[in-house]
Amino acid sequence: MNFENNLAFARSLDQHDPLHHLREEFLFPQQHGEPFIYLCGNSLGLQPKTARKYIDRQLSNWENLAVEGWFEGETPWMFYHKELKEMMANIVGASPLEVCPMNTLTVNLHLLMVSFYRPAGNRYKIIMEAGAFPSDQYAVESQVKFHGYDPTDAIIEVAPRNGEHTLRTEDILAAIADNGEQVALVLFGGINYFTGQWYDMPAITKAGHNAGAVVGFDLAHAAGNVPLQLHDWDIDFACWCSYKYQNAGPGGISGIYVHEKHFSDSSLNRFAGWWGYQEQERFKMEKGFLPEAGADGWQVSCSQVIPLALYHASLKIFEKAGYIQPLRQKSIQLTAYLQYLISEVNNSLGFEQYKIISPARPEERGAQLSIVAKYKAKEIFHALVANNVLGDWREPNVIRLSPAPLYNSFEDVFATAQRLMNISKELLTSQQ
Template sequence: MPAVYEATLDYARSQDQVDTLFPFRERFLFPQHNDEDVRYFCGNSLGLQPKSVEYLMTRELRDWARYGVEGHFRAGYPWFSYHHFFTERLAKLVGAQKDEVVAMNALTVNLHLLMLSFYRPTPGRYKILMEAGAFPSDQYAIETQVRMYGYDPADAIVEIAPREGAHLIEHEDILKGIADSGETLALVMIGGVNYYTGQFFDLAGITAAAHAVGAYCGFDLAHAVGNVSLSLHDWDVDFACWCSYKYLNSGPGGVGGAFVHQRHGNDPAMFRLAGWWGNGEENRFKMQKGFHPQPGAAGWQMSNAPVFNMVAHNAALDIFDKAGMDALRRKSVHLTGYMEYLLRQVAHLDFEVITPTDPERRGCQLSLLFGANGRQVFDTLTENGVVADWREPNVIRIAPVPLYNTYEDCYRLYELMVSVEE
């Protein structure tokens, strides 16, 4: 960790003064505590509301009132092509070609839809490899997918767990699990950043290992998108999906996103569940039999774009586009490093940071595993206007988000933790 960090308020404020991303904080609305903005460290669970959402939502309501059904073509953002407004910005965020991404549905819906395309088990090749301790939705989705084809999850699902006494999963253990499964492996499906520990996996290495044994490879990027740098196209990832309500600040239940590599998206023979919105736009209103998918990820769409659900997404992606993911990631590495440095000065409380210390193996989330008094510390933070996140049985998750968190935010959290009695 850089030796330049200092556990002083003057240092924190000096860093905020030279932070070129500091003004983006003013684009968000903060919950209030005693008539002041809270210190919000919960963007890994639900991001803050962009101020521009209200204006954009009002405009869509006005267009609906003014045009009725004609709003599909006459609205300021025509509803017929609404999902196209996100394409270029999403592609930048995840390192994709423009035809490889689409905003649609919600995370777990997209996961199921994509697995129906990429998990096509045979008697000899039917296993799915995932990380142990994945977010419950992923566990449920994978379990029901294998059951749908008549397989026993205890046999068909290969889970890679941390070594005894450890909290993190070693990359070589994932590679070994893939190699050992060999020709029986149909799919690798892993969360890009683990929701509990904050560990960022080596997605390029995992993808290459999966392809080496003839398996497909996909990722749940709920905790990765807008948090870490991604290059899905260059990493040769087969598919990925994500939500938009965490780091992407697109509102509770915000529209999800999907990535499908060009080699699959441009193959009309690739199996997918068909829907009207995934059919070729030039033939959509001919109302004919026979599904002819749009090229790219858009061919996996099923239903009309949920326009009002997408308004916040439009606002949030505009902010990301202006800030730039490269700049956000640079600040994130330094800001998260500062938060970790401060936490390690709190020697009197019984906790350890179980998130990797290597910036390349994490995003901005830091997970604090408590041996005792964890709930007391969490309650003290809450009572003093700090919004963090509690995960059973004994973890506080803290996420200094570079778009709206400051160095002073980090220092104030540290100051509160120092004040907590053993």
């Protein structure tokens, strides 16, 4: 598409956008009596207007049914998580049996590593991306220590080449092949939180399996953002949060995926709890853990009903959208338009003030563009916020802007670039 740097063009894209009406499903924060242009869905998604209704329904159940709410009413809490499983499965490309909403992200990562990081003999190392989100780094470090290994030896981090910001797939695959006989687990983020790079998950999985390793992914920045086919890609396990692109509220419930090929493997370790026990026998309260079929067998504690209700509200909007493919088509256009407009800002300034470090090719990134500001980066970020553009900041000089296709418009993207240009001209008049 040949883009144009004018408001009429942006509005014409919105007029032809079949998903534009979904914007009305969300509440936008306000400042100075005006809504923010909200470009921070990579950190926390907006609140669905229906969220309060879904919570109120469960509060009403609690009020009127009390403990009987576990078994009575329209949505008995005992089975409430099952209402979400098919919608979750459509988002990550799995069967409903392979997914389960439970706990929070890093808790689930630990629980899954109990099952799928099984070091033995010479095969004890974990390969991951350098610069992974700190929570993943800490989880992996503590897991290898728990098994008695030195993290400096047991963790192999694959870093970008000198002068580059993103990883080359061939370097990831080479690291797996070069260390194959020692690798127990390959664990990557689906999308890197800092650069927005979407890793070649099928290729990484195939390489890991060829090396004899288990392969898992943290999908915090990928689930609800890019099309995933976890089952068909033969990925062993994954987990994600629901509060970023899936708009399920701050600290929202996490989800897990376990490939069905592992369901019959009785040798897998688990940190078990009673909610993972076989559903039909659970209330007999007997000794000896017998897991429920599928991913539900990894549950530990009883369902978190209010977080489930928030996730339910958002998943119903994804259902209205037709799930990920229509959203992905719009997302590619939104980021491409923002990419074009950033280059227009640089042209207007007469020098490269802004450098996008996210991959240039849409198929290698999600909804996020990470932008390095050459001069006065933090001042510019704060000026954007003051002018009702809310992205987020990462040290030392990166502004992350993430137009989410469920609620962002092309006019949002155009207005952001216009405000960025005006702010830049005001703050950078002495730069060349």
